[in-house]
Amino acid sequence: MLTPISLMKVIAGEGNNRSTPNDKIFLGVIGTGSRGHHLAYLIKEYGHELGMEVTALCDVYQPHLEHTHAMIPEAKVYNDYRRMLDEATELHGVIICTPLHVHAGPTIDSLDRGLHVFCEKAMARTLDDTYAMAEAYYRTGKSLHIGHQRLFDPKFLRGMNKVYNDDLGVVTQIRAYWHRNNDWRRPVPEGQPELERFINWRLYRDYSCGLLTELASHHIQVANWAKKARPVEVRGTGSISFWRDGREVEDNVALIFSYDDGTQFIYDSMIQNRRHGLEVQVLGHKGTLELETNNFFLEEPPPPPKPAGIVQLLQDLEQNVLGKVPIGSSSWDPEIAMTYKGESIVADNNTDGTFEQFYGFAKAIREDKPIPGLFEEGYYASLWTLLGQQAIDTGKAVKMPEKYDISKFNPREFV
Amino acid sequence: MKDIVIKGNRIKAELLMLLYCYIAANLVNVYAIIKYETSWIEIFTWQRFILFIAVLFYVVTIVVRLIVFGFRKGMRKT
Numbered sequence: 051m052l053t054p055i056s057l058m059k060v061i062a063g064e065g066n067n068r069s070t071p072n073d074k075i076f077l078g079v080i081g082t083g084s085r086g087h088h089l090a091y092l093i094k095e096y097g098h099e100l101g102m103e104v105t106a107l108c109d110v111y112q113p114h115l116e117h118t119h120a121m122i123p124e125a126k127v128y129n130d131y132r133r134m135l136d137e138a139t140e141l142h143g144v145i146i147c148t149p150l151h152v153h154a155g156p157t158i159d160s161l162d163r164g165l166h167v168f169c170e171k172a173m174a175r176t177l178d179d180t181y182a183m184a185e186a187y188y189r190t191g192k193s194l195h196i197g198h199q200r201l202f203d204p205k206f207l208r209g210m211n212k213v214y215n216d217d218l219g220v221v222t223q224i225r226a227y228w229h230r231n232n233d234w235r236r237p238v239p240e241g242q243p244e245l246e247r248f249i250n251w252r253l254y255r256d257y258s259c260g261l262l263t264e265l266a267s268h269h270i271q272v273a274n275w276a277k278k279a280r281p282v283e284v285r286g287t288g289s290i291s292f293w294r295d296g297r298e299v300e301d302n303v304a305l306i307f308s309y310d311d312g313t314q315f316i317y318d319s320m321i322q323n324r325r326h327g328l329e330v331q332v333l334g335h336k337g338t339l340e341l342e343t344n345n346f347f348l349e350e351p352p353p354p355p356k357p358a359g360i361v362q363l364l365q366d367l368e369q370n371v372l373g374k375v376p377i378g379s380s381s382w383d384p385e386i387a388m389t390y391k392g393e394s395i396v397a398d399n400n401t402d403g404t405f406e407q408f409y410g411f412a413k414a415i416r417e418d419k420p421i422p423g424l425f426e427e428g429y430y431a432s433l434w435t436l437l438g439q440q441a442i443d444t445g446k447a448v449k450m451p452e453k454y455d456i457s458k459f460n461p462r463e464f465v
Numbered sequence: 466m467k468d469i470v471i472k473g474n475r476i477k478a479e480l481l482m483l484l485y486c487y488i489a490a491n492l493v494n495v496y497a498i499i500k501y502e503t504s505w506i507e508i509f510t511w512q513r514f515i516l517f518i519a520v521l522f523y524v525v526t527i528v529v530r531l532i533v534f535g536f537r538k539g540m541r542k543t
Contacts, residue, residue: 356501356503358497358503358507358510358511358514359494359497359498359499359500359501359502359503359507360493360494360497360498360507360511360514360515360518362497362500362501362503363493363496363497363500363501
């Protein structure tokens with residue numbers, strides 16, 4: 051069972067004891083676009099803490115490959131991941147940051163060759179590809195980390211501890227939103243309009259589910275994690291309401307995921323207003339977590355320390371002399387939000403878990419086995435992301451088809 | 466210019482008045498501690514504030530005495 055404590059131990063370094071300085075982990079990066087480049091950068095800058103090194107880079111798009119190769123010139127470069135898997139025999143693992151619709155092929159081929167895989171979220175564009183990746187994971191016994199970095203973010207880990215320790219009481223609702231204000235487009239090289247779909251794959255249905263697979267997947271994972279369960283049903287709606295520029299994915303979505311115990315996870319996302327940014331709120335009858343902003347609130351806040359008696363006496367006198375005299379009152383007090391500022395979940399909120407994921411990946415590679423329960427978090431988050439898209443497309447409540455249930459592979463690690 | 470002479474008795478009376486004010490301020494503090502069930506240590510920790518209250522009380526007595534003095538003087542003239 052995946053517990054916050056076990057992941058805290060991982061990011062504290064447990065299980066990453068290098069036997070010698072030569073005990074290195076060699077990685078290949080497949081897909082060197084913005085995310086792949088960033089992860090390669092993190093490993094280049096900080097990977098030495100874990101003995102990690104990028105020795106191979108692969109991309110079909112030469113400008114991206116050259117950009118990342120300029121940063122890591124010692125790495126070998128490839129245009130075909132199969133050739134990389136054949137030739138780069140030193141590799142212990144691969145990082146897959148290709149567009150969503152081409153996650154499954156490299157992942158399954160890498161697992162089949164005995165490599166450990168870190169694959170960016172969401173897992174795949176289709177339910178069948180997602181399931182095929184899961185099947186390969188269980189068949190090979192290698193680790194398959196999905197890039198839901200909140201699993202390694204200290205404030206989320208401590209927050210989940212609060213949920214599991216009953217500090218929030220009974221959690222019956224989770225709310226999350228992710229709002230941006232931009233068109234989400236990447237620049238297409240001048241004079242090459244044929245690259246539009248290739249560069250802006252996030253905006254087209256063949257390759258992506260847009261806001262759902264790129265953003266919502268993270269918060270669905272958090273909701274499942276908080277509930278230690280997966281939803282039973284999702285309803286949703288969505289539209290292209292602002293950026294009517296030829297894109298095929300919604301720029302405005304709203305979903306409700308229902309859990310077996312009656313809990314509702316309410317999610318919305320849009321890219322035409324960023325006033326509220328992003329947040330995930332876990333609401334219990336005793337307290338509330340606002341995980342993205344590192345806050346915890348009690349329903350009954352501890353009373354503030356009482357001022358000295360003499361101060362209270364003067365305050366009372368002031369109130370009696372200068373206070374307003376009520377001549378009538380409303381029968382109802384507006385239930386406006388509490389002004390109580392709550393407390394921080396962690397004192398130092400200086401990471402989002404992106405690099406800390408590699409502590410887990412390094413541990414899995416060194417021990418040559420997955421971290422129990424971790425893959426299932428990524429699988430069900432990815433699966434329910436795609437089911438959310440189905441709910442939007444059909445306008446109906448959608449349940450998970452039985453055949454995608456992976457508890458048959460490993461019932462003990464069932465989320 | 467005429468010198469103003471403050472006699473010893475007057476100084477003694479004013480110091481006594483200040484002492485009464487200080488005692489009164491402390492009594493108010495004790496009352497507040499009992500009423501609001503706060504810590505008895507406030508008798509010591511809030512002494513600076515009590516001194517301020519005592520001075521405030523003393524200023525009030527001066528104002529009251531000036532008013533009474535003015536009133537009496539006015540009565541005598543009439």
